[in-house]
Amino acid sequence: MWSRVLRRGQRLRLTDTEGHAQVAALFYNADAPSERYNMPDTLKAQQIAYLTQGFVLYSDMGKILCSILDDSVGWHDTITGHSTPETVRARYGEGSYRKLRNARFRNTRDNFLTELGKHELTVRDIVPNVNFFVKIVADDTGKLAWVEQPRRGGFVELRAELNTLIVLSNTPHPLDPNPNYAPSPVNLTIRAGAPAPKDDPCRLSRPENGRGFILTEIYFV
Amino acid sequence: MLRESALKESDAVLNEVLEPGLGWTHIVKQGQSFRIVDLEGNQAVDTLFYRASDPTDRYSAVDTIREQGNLYLSVGTRLISMSGATLLTITADTCGRHDTLGGACAAESNQVRYSIDKKFMHNCRDTFLLTLARHAPSLGKRDLTANINFFMNVPVTPDGRLWFEDGISAPGRYVELRSETDVRVLISNCPQLNNPCNAYNPTPVRLLVWDSHE
Numbered sequence: 001m002w003s004r005v006l007r008r009g010q011r012l013r014l015t016d017t018e019g020h021a022q023v024a025a026l027f028y029n030a031d032a033p034s035e036r037y038n039m040p041d042t043l044k045a046q047q048i049a050y051l052t053q054g055f056v057l058y059s060d061m062g063k064i065l066c067s068i069l070d071d072s073v074g075w076h077d078t079i080t081g082h083s084t085p086e087t088v089r090a091r092y093g094e095g096s097y098r099k100l101r102n103a104r105f106r107n108t109r110d111n112f113l114t115e116l117g118k119h120e121l122t123v124r125d126i127v128p129n130v131n132f133f134v135k136i137v138a139d140d141t142g143k144l145a146w147v148e149q150p151r152r153g154g155f156v157e158l159r160a161e162l163n164t165l166i167v168l169s170n171t172p173h174p175l176d177p178n179p180n181y182a183p184s185p186v187n188l189t190i191r192a193g194a195p196a197p198k199d200d201p202c203r204l205s206r207p208e209n210g211r212g213f214i215l216t217e218i219y220f221v
Numbered sequence: 222m223l224r225e226s227a228l229k230e231s232d233a234v235l236n237e238v239l240e241p242g243l244g245w246t247h248i249v250k251q252g253q254s255f256r257i258v259d260l261e262g263n264q265a266v267d268t269l270f271y272r273a274s275d276p277t278d279r280y281s282a283v284d285t286i287r288e289q290g291n292l293y294l295s296v297g298t299r300l301i302s303m304s305g306a307t308l309l310t311i312t313a314d315t316c317g318r319h320d321t322l323g324g325a326c327a328a329e330s331n332q333v334r335y336s337i338d339k340k341f342m343h344n345c346r347d348t349f350l351l352t353l354a355r356h357a358p359s360l361g362k363r364d365l366t367a368n369i370n371f372f373m374n375v376p377v378t379p380d381g382r383l384w385f386e387d388g389i390s391a392p393g394r395y396v397e398l399r400s401e402t403d404v405r406v407l408i409s410n411c412p413q414l415n416n417p418c419n420a421y422n423p424t425p426v427r428l429l430v431w432d433s434h435e
Contacts, residue, residue, distance in 0.1 A: 034362050043322060043383050044323055044324065048383055049322070081287050084305060122277075123303065137379050
């Protein structure tokens with residue numbers, strides 16, 4: 001688990017070094033954290049049910065928290081939530097600290113609560129999250145299916161459009177087909193950068209996003 | 222899946238009409254049945270649920286979707302809370318399916334989706350905020366999460382496209398839920414005029430509650 005504020009314009013690259021990372025993520029406006037990632041607004045503004053390069057993450061206040069500048073993987077889930085103590089125990093059994101020390105079984109709900117606590121946020125602030133590297137598709141009847149996408153060494157790169165608090169938890173997704181608890185590392189790289197230029201592909205990807213960038217820029221006037 | 226209810230309107234302990242553009246909140250007790258009737262057809266009813274004794278244990282769209290392995294809500298769907306508990310179960314449905322990915326309209330999301338000058342238009346998030354401020358002031362913006370849109374049709378394709386489509390509901394169709402615990406219901410009867418979620422004509426719904434017969 002990990003959290004920090006990415007300043008406006010800074011980049012964060014997540015790299016799935018071994019090919020099995022599953023990174024649950026939440027996003028907040030660090031300057032006013034009641035403004036947070038909004039899954040429905042992100043999906044309906046861009047008419048999508050997943051995330052990839054060219055799309056942006058909307059807040060509940062019509063602003064853009066992060067843009068997805070680059071993505072070698074292709075599909076990141078945002079509609080199936082995250083693991084809890086109950087889902088991990090039911091799936092993998094007990095994995096207590098007493099028995100396993102720091103190899104204990106972790107879950108994203110507790111990771112989120114812990115990291116959010118460092119920013120004085122609570123369970124009230126947990127909303128539907130992004131699951132980087134996870135692909136889950138729905139058929140025409142709405143039935144879900146997990147899809148493995150080749151991603152060893154794959155990466156996704158975000159640019160912060162607000163001063164964005166990012167909270168990450170890298171534990172197995174509750175629908176991970178692997179019957180064993182087997183978390184896989186993710187490499188995080190932060191780089192300096194400038195806010196979106198006029199010809200930015202995320203800004204130009206659709207008229208909705210052009211307006212989202214305008215609302216974001218007005219906020220900093 | 223379609224299933225009719227055996228409950229008669231004359232036996233209801235609560236029977237109200239909610240005009241479009243208005244909000245409503247009420248505690249439905251454990252064992253009671255709660256019905257929403259789409260009186261004139263194709264009306265989106267934006268709805269959130271909270272455990273009455275602990276509102277942080279609220280309806281979770283993503284847990285509900287994942288636990289049933291399906292995007293759409295209908296008969297048999299258990300509405301799952303943040304703690305993994307079942308708050309309510311859909312026991313009857315004459316519409317067929319309901320959305321929980323489309324969320325609620327808001328002044329700001331209308332600006333993004335349609336035009337910067339749409340900020341003045343009435344919207345569900347404003348209704349949610351005002352209804353909570355008036356009737357449940359301990360709850361507020363942080364408690365507004367991805368809601369259910371009863372009677373709304375939001376298809377998703379296997380390649381990940383999503384859009385709002387004309388409704389599949391019709392006058393008189395209804396959905397009925399049994400409460401598994403005491404639950405606060407929060408409704409905004411959607412005033413959206415920019416997309417087909419209300420067939421461009423927001424209309425009233427009827428809200429009914431029956432006591433448990435067990």
